Amino acid sequence: xxxxxxxxxxxxxxxxxxxxxxxxxxxxxxxxxxxxxxxxxxxxxxxxxxxxxxxxxxxxxxxxxxxxxxxxxxxxxxxxxxxxxxxxxxxxxxxxxxxxxxxxxxxxxxxxxxxxxxxxxxxxxxxxxxxxxxxxxxxxxxxxxxxxxxxxxxxxxxxxxxxxxxxxxxxx
Numbered sequence: 001x002x003x004x005x006x007x008x009x010x011x012x013x014x015x016x017x018x019x020x021x022x023x024x025x026x027x028x029x030x031x032x033x034x035x036x037x038x039x040x041x042x043x044x045x046x047x048x049x050x051x052x053x054x055x056x057x058x059x060x061x062x063x064x065x066x067x068x069x070x071x072x073x074x075x076x077x078x079x080x081x082x083x084x085x086x087x088x089x090x091x092x093x094x095x096x097x098x099x100x101x102x103x104x105x106x107x108x109x110x111x112x113x114x115x116x117x118x119x120x121x122x123x124x125x126x127x128x129x130x131x132x133x134x135x136x137x138x139x140x141x142x143x144x145x146x147x148x149x150x151x152x153x154x155x156x157x158x159x160x161x162x163x164x165x166x167x168x169x170x171x172x
Contacts, residue, residue: 015129029133031162032133033046051092055061059099060105065079065082066080100119100148107154110130
């Protein structure tokens with residue numbers, strides 16, 4: 001765990017995207033919070049989203065926002081999580097559960113540093129550090145075409161592997 005703590009401190013000093021791997025309950029969210037709190041963005045927003053908790057259309061709306069009338073039930077304008085995280089960081093938990101079509105849109109936001117709300121065509125500039133987490137094997141998912149290879153390389157600049165709780169009995 002001391003090596004993990006050192007890696008978290010090094011990651012915090014960088015602006016590069018971080019991917020945190022670990023089984024459920026290993027503290028991926030705590031590691032993401034620590035990276036943000038130790039970073040020079042610590043005074044800015046830290047926005048979280050569990051990618052497995054929403055269906056594809058809701059996930060896209062949560063990430064990028066939408067304009068009134070964009071779809072049935074869109075009765076008002078909604079700011080997305082990326083826009084809310086501007087100048088700060090966004091934590092995408094369970095990123096492996098993100099549908100491939102949403103992965104494509106996320107990749108575009110990361111490449112262009114701007115987003116478009118659902119139902120709108122006006123680009124909105126964003127400066128967001130991305131921290132993601134998964135308990136899946138993303139390289140295997142890339143091989144089986146369940147996760148985009150280009151997005152994988154974009155989000156996994158700094159990988160952090162959290163040991164299982166079986167390996168950290170003192171933490172229990």
